[in-house]
Amino acid sequence: MLSAADNELLVRTNQNTPLGEYFRHFWQPVALSEEIPLPDCAPIRVTVMGEELLLFRNSAGKVGLIDRYCGHRGADLFFGRNEECGIRCIYHGWKYDTDGKCIEMPNVPPGAAYHDTIQIKAYPTQEFADMVWAYMGPAESMPALVPQLEVGLVPSENRYVTKRLIECNWAHSMEGALDTAHFSFLHMPAPSQMNDDNPNVAADVKRLRWLRNDPTPRFTFVDHEVGFVIGGARHADEDEHYWRLTQYLLPNHSITPSSMPNEIYYGYSWTPITDEACWMYVYAWHPERAITAEERTRFDQGGYGQFAALGPGYLPLRNRSNNYLLSREEQRTESFTGIRGIAEQDQMAQESQGYILDRTKEHLTPTDVGIVRFRKLILDEVKALSAGNTPKAAHLGQAYRTRGGGALTADQLQLEEVMIERFGTKTGVVN
Known part of the structure; x- marks a missing residue:
């Protein structure tokens, strides 16, 4: 858990707040x-x-x-x-x-x-x-480059970019992206739906089974100059591990752990509106091919996990005001939550914590180590700025060209070995 003082540091981004000044040093x-x-x-x-x-x-x-x-x-x-x-x-x-x-x-x-x-x-x-x-910070500290996320470096036809309104503090949603342990519960189909004959899960039935059967992944980290990679290893079949590899990029970006080799990559960026709401920018890209018309239609309709079905103003159709269209019957027979859409399930869980979470009341577990590391890193950065040290990461735009995703490996591999095998570098930075 956090102290009340550190929780205040983590959630307040208006002008003349320590985190607000830190955010303003970044594009x-x-x-x-x-x-x-x-x-x-x-x-x-x-x-x-x-x-x-x-x-x-x-x-x-x-x-x-x-x-x-x-x-x-x-x-x-x-x-x-x-x-x-x-x-x-x-x-x-x-x-x-x-x-x-x-x-x-x-x-x-x-x-x-x-x-x-x-x-x-x-x-x-x-x-x-x-x-x-x-860029909303001091002119003398303005970085030359925005973060060079790979989504902006591929041809326009190779990417899809949107946003959605999140009705809670930015840090709730950010932490949700770094907490991959929740997938063993929040996003699970009902056991009766877990079969190869179900077209909704057939492509992912193995991954879903690994996630369901091992709800306590072992987490390790690789630090880099603009954040860290968190790797969560679960037991898979025989002598293999299923890894989910998430990027955290200072101060408010993440690359998801969902993409297996040759699949589309996904990422998020969060921009606070107020302390009780934020925009979540959601993007997909493929380094080697265009996003197809069929894929774009599916994304438009919220038909894939990272994207929600949206109404006017980029507000999810399933949202706080309508209890995310929760169906107790579907919760009994089809899914763990009874709420349709992985993005909406995430949003429900995060917004259910309140507009601003009181982290002094938490009881953390070993699967929360990514949350702890995120909080420590960004709070250390904020305190360093308050002491007069300009954030180095803000001026390292090229270092944001990173990838995250999933991997199936031999069970004896360590995280750095997995990263090299999956992405070619131990940090996931694209050369």
Whole structure:
């Protein structure tokens, strides 16, 4: 468990909080590029770590992220006109460029001192992996690169990127991704469904059996310069181990342990909206081939484990407000939870912990070692920044090009040997 003070450090990301300042030293995804698809299209409101902002694409295609409110009398710029390389306030016509500079003041006399002096908050942006990223930290510490996740380095046809609303603190969901022990329960079909004749599980029936039969995986770690790999080994058939290899990348990214050789890779990035909600960016990519139309349709419909079926506003159709459409009959006959969708099952478990979890009440077990390691690493990083040490990982963008996934190996192999056999390097970094 954590002390109350450390729990506060872990969950608070607004301005002038230690973790909030740490997050702001890294580029953060703040929207999907598809949300502002064309020059001069409608702007969108975004709230990032408690800051109310406006995102827009100007006439030249450049993306701006600025304060949501006009510097004149505070009108909401969401209602403004996106025109001629700027956002024009609907109240008195003040116009702002992507740098937040007020470039026109129609109601101010020519030559007045106000001209060329008004500046509202604005943050640098980059587009990468079909996401808009923003840097919200001190200018002198801005990294040159956003994290070079492999999903952004493959051709666009080789990836699929979306997001969904998570209605709890970012750390609940982050920890859920690092806790692979839960798969032995949360995502299990009912025993009657575990057979090769069931088309819903036939492709994965062996993996599901290994997960069900060994609910206490043995975890080991490999540290690297932007985080760590956690490997969970379960007994498989005969003299083999089934490994699930998860990447944690500072401060808020993870590559999943689900992909076996030649399968699609998956990853997540979390951006706090407030301390009680966050966006979870979910992406799939294949290094060697395009994502097929059939796969994209399945992802759109939430028909694969990493993706949820979404409604308007990227809100999952099965969500907190409707108890995730829990069916007690399906819980009795078809699945452990009675909730459809692996993504939705994860979200239910994480959101059920409350909007902000009180970690002083926990009773951790040996299968929680990944959670403990994550908390220690990020809290140490935050405390180091508070002591004046700029995060090194923020400036190591190329080191984020990593892979995670599953492996079936001889049972005598250690984690570093498994990583080399599966990915070619002991850390999973792609050369």
